[in-house]
Amino acid sequence: MTIPNIIRIAHGIFYVTDLAASRHFYVDLLGLNVLHETEGALYLRANEDREWTLKLELAPEAGVKHLAYRVGTDADLDALTAFLDAQGIPWxxxxxxxxPRLLRFQDPYGVPVAFYAQSVKHPWLLQDYHLHRGAGLQRIDHINVMTPDVEGVMRWYMDHLGFRLSEYTEDDHGRIWAAWxxxxxxxxxLALTNGAGPRLHHFAYWMPDMGSIIRTCDILAGARMPEHIERGPGRHGVSNAFFLYIRDPDGHRIELYTSDYLTVDPDFEPIRWHLDDPRRQTLWGAKTPRSWFEEGSLLEAYEGGWVQPRESDLKGLPVHVI
Amino acid sequence: MTIPNIIRIAHGIFYVTDLAASRHFYVDLLGLNVLHETEGALYLRANEDREWTLKLELAPEAGVKHLAYRVGTDADLDALTAFLDAQGIPWxxxxxxxxPRLLRFQDPYGVPVAFYAQSVKHPWLLQDYHLHRGAGLQRIDHINVMTPDVEGVMRWYMDHLGFRLSEYTEDDHGRIWAAWxxxxxxxxxLALTNGAGPRLHHFAYWMPDMGSIIRTCDILAGARMPEHIERGPGRHGVSNAFFLYIRDPDGHRIELYTSDYLTVDPDFEPIRWHLDDPRRQTLWGAKTPRSWFEEGSLLEAYEGGWVQPRESDLKGLPVHVI
Amino acid sequence: MTIPNIIRIAHGIFYVTDLAASRHFYVDLLGLNVLHETEGALYLRANEDREWTLKLELAPEAGVKHLAYRVGTDADLDALTAFLDAQGIPWxxxxxxxxPRLLRFQDPYGVPVAFYAQSVKHPWLLQDYHLHRGAGLQRIDHINVMTPDVEGVMRWYMDHLGFRLSEYTEDDHGRIWAAWxxxxxxxxxLALTNGAGPRLHHFAYWMPDMGSIIRTCDILAGARMPEHIERGPGRHGVSNAFFLYIRDPDGHRIELYTSDYLTVDPDFEPIRWHLDDPRRQTLWGAKTPRSWFEEGSLLEAYEGGWVQPRESDLKGLPVHVI
Amino acid sequence: MTIPNIIRIAHGIFYVTDLAASRHFYVDLLGLNVLHETEGALYLRANEDREWTLKLELAPEAGVKHLAYRVGTDADLDALTAFLDAQGIPWxxxxxxxxPRLLRFQDPYGVPVAFYAQSVKHPWLLQDYHLHRGAGLQRIDHINVMTPDVEGVMRWYMDHLGFRLSEYTEDDHGRIWAAWxxxxxxxxxLALTNGAGPRLHHFAYWMPDMGSIIRTCDILAGARMPEHIERGPGRHGVSNAFFLYIRDPDGHRIELYTSDYLTVDPDFEPIRWHLDDPRRQTLWGAKTPRSWFEEGSLLEAYEGGWVQPRESDLKGLPVHVI
Incomplete structure (x- = not known):
């Protein structure tokens, strides 16, 4: 079985309940750019993105329609459909x-995903600095899925789709609580973290620098919306990134993220963190609010409706919780 | 009565219990520079300081010997002694x-202070960037005294020593909880904040930029001392400063501080904050740990021993406490 | 003779020839805020300014109407008129x-100045971060006048208006080429630099950080106006500031400036730079374009028309010129 | 013919004439870390590097021994030797x-290169922030070779070693002057720029942020070595990176580089710059010193001695030269 060549995480589609409020948040304050606007939907992209990376779709309830990956060519999509047929996964x-051609299915752990090879590109805005607004998001970076079966999801994406492990969190019993x-x-x-799910934990954009992340806090504060800042800014132990977690008007969690490291070497040795290592979540020791562990966005099921979250057997929160 | 010309806060003298540990903290990690070293004492300064601004003195118990202000000339010291005599305050x-000539007394609210006009200056290190280390503190900025009588202390320094009010926190009953x-x-x-005291709440240095404050967190984390980070980084509502509070090995609290504003206009109108305004402590809404409200450094009494802290009649913490 | 209490530099009034072009430059790109707009004039302020600090007035020719200082009270204005009468200087x-009450005269070296005590204050925008645009200028900082008589101007402002010397440039013959x-x-x-004059060399705003200065370059580049960047970014030896010089559509030079140091101590010892010290202009050794030495804005004469620039007897440019 | 899997640029070996001077420059000022030290050689790495990335070898004359790439596995080295044999290139x-196993040859255009699959890894220093010094270089990023045959070199690496084109500079005659x-x-x-060669134009490290690049300038200035700053800081049009070029004590040029963009998409369309586009070299329009176009490091020939640089037929410098 040929492993399809997955290139990168590529877009997310969020259901939102108030498009004007979402627009204010994402466009006016965060500075995402409107690439297309249709009745009931906004197609957004960050300054480096050459195509839309976040679609906001008006809906009665908030949730996530799907999360999409870019593959190399249409031949990779064919390899993928062959694999799905072999596994008995509908698509x-x-x-x-x-x-134009989005391969849509649900992974065995309940995550609605899509894969595509072709897309319409648009001139980027990276060097149109005079047009940058607000926080100045630069490009899509990653997604994080909360699931009661971190190890299962991790294995599936690594074994069948060629993902490689960067870092992981393990307890004394060898059980994996999180994987990158x-x-x-x-x-x-793709990050996977233990919790009731599958749900989307967060959707992350790369920021040009730490100053832009601090400016995001100031902007949200200036707009009298500090309650949208959930966690950070801080320095992750995992990934070494400087981060900020914010919540959109529907509660979708966005991470602003910068300054991680490269993993291109084929003999890169994954970094193991012990579950109780306080440096893991943040090097600085700041506590994490409970909401960050417990809340996430519902995912749309392949046949419609929401994927019902299932509790995890791995119980207990890390030591550093507020 | 001539009001003496007070120029600025000028130095602090801390009693510390382990000079090697303090040296590691202040010199190796924060990057303060050793100007003089004697048996049992270190005289430190930041990169812009032309004289020492923090003396660490080995002692059996941690505390603060005194806090000193620079005055214009020796004539101002004479004006000050005349005032103290008139008030019956020993000096x-x-x-x-x-x-060489430090006028030492205790203000009526129990704070050990010293005033001087003359000091030996040393070439600064501001432009010797190759010698800067660690967090890279730039200059002494301010002190904060915790006291059960904020309004009394405030009035005394304003009426007799010519201090001017920048910002203050007031409740619905017109009671002042904090003053800058x-x-x-x-x-x-000088900042005054309500609490059991008088005690030193913190001693603050100006930082060249926000990046240096973030680097301080990373450095303390790298040295496996994240527990020395108590609060922040964040943006104060009061002062608009970007801040970080850290604790030294004896628990003395240091604030790293940058990006406030000017108050030179004589008709500057003090900024009033309502006690319950969540933007006051931090624009970003981050919660403040309880220790920040409750802990402080003991002050040495004029006749020796410690000034015994007295509880404040103003009870209750702000809403935003962890 | 009582020396009037001058508080600080307070505003400038520029004649500009195309108000729309100026507005694009100062408001859209630099992010100054329009406080008032009248037929033919814009009153601008930076984010911390509580009053307008730069007025742009439509005129057939570009130039500077006057440069204004804030004084303590109206009594200081009276002291000033008494002084001017004694000196025979018309006002x-x-x-x-x-x-409402602006004392207007021309200093003996030809600079049109104004002094005021009263002004209407407006709520600042410093903490309205969601409204900040473009480069994000923070507050008026200083002006620089180019003159063939640096020492004369310097003495006049120090002797009669209480200015104090921070830094100066001297040659081997003890001649002063520049003073701060x-x-x-x-x-x-107020900075004074040698050259044909009097002319305004530049008008400077304080920036919140170095990142904002870099962003200014990117914004001007994004807007396809890189030719408005004249010099920098770089680090001055004098003042230690991180700086950028840009030119507005009429050629008026604006400096964006941050990270200098305090000079509040009465025994502050002025820093002397030798004329040929390459570290003086920029610590980094970057060359300065010739235009920076030779060009400046014409000043309006007290009786109307332009003050005619006079050549300096001090000839020769510093070594580091492109 | 299988195309070997080249992973990334991996190291350089510089001949230097004064190891103490080089150590001061690279270790004390730039903050590279000494991983190994032997008689006559220093093995250096940046904070993220898990292996040495720059070896300094004491020699009578300055130059470059070779430039090395990491490949996927030893099988890729075998594929490479088969290819070299087929091409008649000695190795x-x-x-x-x-x-332990470094495949060494000279590419057909005279550049001494080495390829390896195996290396000894060492714990990184990325999160040991308390040990970071000086400029704080983060990881090896790229090399730039000056050559009179940009298009030839470009084609060879693209056709035979699988390199992909990101950006290129072309004149009206379709001649390629530079390629990334x-x-x-x-x-x-690997960047290729037109000029007498082959010579190494520069060796580049990734920086964690723009502030670190500014600090590098300050540090070199503090150490009274500003003449080691050759060009920048500035923003490249090509790559969008914030950059600084410095020269080591032997004249080897180092670029400090940050904030470029991703090119992972297989249908990434290379960016074409016209030779005369002033935005290409720097968005900000700053002029480039002539030395930057004309000077480079000699390369060691496969059989010993130096590869003799050959003049380029493409004459003329870009418009923006000092």
Missing amino acids: RWETELDR IQRRGSVHD | RWETELDR IQRRGSVHD | RWETELDR IQRRGSVHD | RWETELDR IQRRGSVHD
């Missing part, structure tokens, strides 16, 4: 604006 | 290295 | 929007 | 400390 073709896996030589395209 | 001359007063056109030389 | 009262003098405890309110 | 095995080619999804592992 279908869908389309989205600028994405990647395709493009960065720390991760 | 004496002391000396410290590089400070200044002499040199910045937000404050 | 008159003028008004500007938000400045101040009233508010910073490095300078 | 040999060499060893270096921590590199990559293997690891960043802008480049």
Whole structure:
């Protein structure tokens, strides 16, 4: 079985309940750029993105329609459908604006995913600095899925889709509580963390520098929306990134992220963290609010409705919780 | 009665119990520079300081010997002694290295203070960037005294020593919970916050930029001392400063501080904050650990021993406490 | 003779020939805020400024109407008129929007100046971070006047208006080529540099950090206006500031400036630089374009028309010129 | 013919004439870390590097021994030797400390290169922030070779070694003056610029942020070595990176580089710059010193001695030269 060539995480589609509020948050304050606007939907991209990376779709309830990966060529999509057929996983073709051929299925652990090879590219805005606004997000970086079966999901993406492990959290019994896996030589395209799920934990953008992340806090404070800042800014032990977690008007969690490291070497040795290592979540020892561990966005099921989250057997929060 | 010309906060003398541990903290990690070293004492300064601004003195118990202000000339010291005599406040001359004539007394609210006009200056290190180490502290900025009588202390320094009010926190009953007063056109030389005291709440250095404050967190984390980070980094509502509070090996609290504003206009109108305004402590809404409200450094009494802290009648912590 | 209490440099009024072009430059790109707009004039302020600090007035030719200082009280204005009468310097009262009583004269070296005590204050925008745009200028910092008589101007402001010397440039013959003098405890309110004049060399704003100065370059580049960047970014030897010089659409030179040091101590010893010290202009050794030495804005004469620039007897440029 | 899997640029070996001077420059000022020290050689690495990336070898004359790339596995080395044999290019095995099997040859355009799959890894220093010194270099980023045959070299690495084109500079006649080619999804592992060669134009490290690049300038200035700053800081049009070029005590040029973009998509469309586009070299329009175009490090020939640089037929410097 040929392993399809997955390039990178590529987009997310969020259901939101108030498009004007979302627009204010993502466009005015964070500075994402509107690439397309249709009745009931906004297609957004960060300054380096050459295609939309976040679609906001008006819906009665908030949630996530799907999360999409870019593959190398259409031949990789064919390899993928062959694999799905072999596994008995149902799939279908869908389309989205600028994405004529989107292979849509649900992974065995309940995550709605899509894969595509072709997309319409648009001139980037990276060097149009006079047009940058707000926080100045630079490019899509990764997603994080909360699941009661971290090890299962991790194995599936590594074994069948060629993901490679960067870092992981393990307890004394060898049970994996979190994993960071990647395709493009960065720390991760996909992070998996233990918890009731599957749900989307967060959707992350790369920031040009730490100053932009601090400016995000100031901007949200200036707009009298500090309650949208959930955690940080701080320095992760895992990934070494400088980070900030914020919540959009529907509670979708966005991470602003910068300054991690490269993992391109084929003999890169994954970094193991012990579950109780306080340096893991943040090098600085700051406590994490409980909401960060407990809340996430519902995922749309392949046949419609929401994927019902299942509790994890791994109980207990890390020591450093507020 | 002539009001003496107070120029600025000028130095602090801390009693510390382990000089090697303090040296590691202040010199190796924070990057303060050793100007003089004697048996049992270190005289430290930041990169812009032309004289020592923090003396660490080995002692059996941690505490603060005194906090000193620079005055204009010796004539201002004479004006000050005349004032003290008129008020019946005992005083004496002391000396410290590089400070031949230090007027030492205790303010009516129990804070051990010293004033001097003359000091030995040394070439600064500001432009010797190749010698800067660690966090790279730039200059002494202010002190914060915790006291059960914020309004009394505030009035005394404003009425008799010419301090001017920058910002203050008031409740619905017109009671003042905190005040920031200044002499040199910045937000404050002296901050007063409600609490059991008098005790030193913190001693603050100006930082060249926000990046240096973030680096301080990383350095303390690298040295496996994240527990010395108590609060922040964050953006104060009061002062608008970007801040970090850290604790030295004896628990003395140091604030790293940058990016406030000027108050030089004589008609500057003090900024009033309501006690319950969540933007006051931090614009970003981050919670403050309880220790920050409750812990402080003991002050040495004029006749020896410690000034015994007295509880405040103003009870209750702000809403945003962890 | 009582020396009037000068507080700080307070505003400039520029004649500009294309108000729309100026607005694009100062408001859209630099991020100054429009406080008032009248037929033919814009009143601008930076984010910390509580009053307008730069007025742009449409005129057939570019130039500078006057440069204004804030004084303590109206009594200081009276002291000033008494002094001017004693010196035989003509003066008159003028008004500007938000400045009901502006004492206007021309200093003996030809610089059109104004002094005021009262002004209308407006809520600042410092903590309205969501409204900050572009480069994000923070507050007025200083002005620089190019003159063939640096020492004369310097003495006049120091002897009669209480300015204090921070730094100066001297040659082997003891001739002063440049001087930085101040009233508010910073490095300078007024800089004087040798050259054909009097002309305004530049008008400077304080920036919140170095990153904002770099962003200014990127923004001007993004807007396809890199030719407005004249010199820098770099680190001055004098003042230690991180700086950038840009030119507005009429050629008026603006400096963006941050990270200098305090000069509040009365025994502050002015820093002397030798004319040929390459570290003086920039610590990094970057060359300065010739235009920076030769070009400046014409000043309006007290009786109307332009003050005619006079050549300096001190000839020769510093070594480090492109 | 199988194309060997080249992972990334991996190390350089510089001949230096004064190891103490080089150590001061690279270790004390730039903050590279000494991983190994032998008689006559220093093995250095940046904070993220898990193996040495720059070896300094004492020699009578300055130059470059070779430039090395990491390949996937030893099988890739075998594929490479088969290819070299087919092309009639001589090769040999060499060893270096921590590199037991180094395939050494000279590319057809005269550049001494080495390839290896195995190396000894060492714990990184990325999160040991308390040990970071000086400029704080983070990881090896790329090399730049000056050559009179940019297009030839570019084609050879793209056709035979799988490099992909990110950006290139072309004149009206379709002649390529510069090319940026990559293997690891960043802008480049190898840049090629027109000039007398082959010579090494520069060796580049990734910096954690722009502030670290500014600090490098300050540090070199503090150490009274500003003449080691050759160009920048500035923003490249090509790559969008914030950059600084410095020269080591032997004249080897080092670039400090940060903030470029990703090129992982297989349909990434290379960015074409016209030779005369002033935005290409720097978005900000700053002029480039002539030395930057004309000087480079000699390369050691396969059979010993130096590769003799050959003049380029493409004459003329870009418009923006000092």
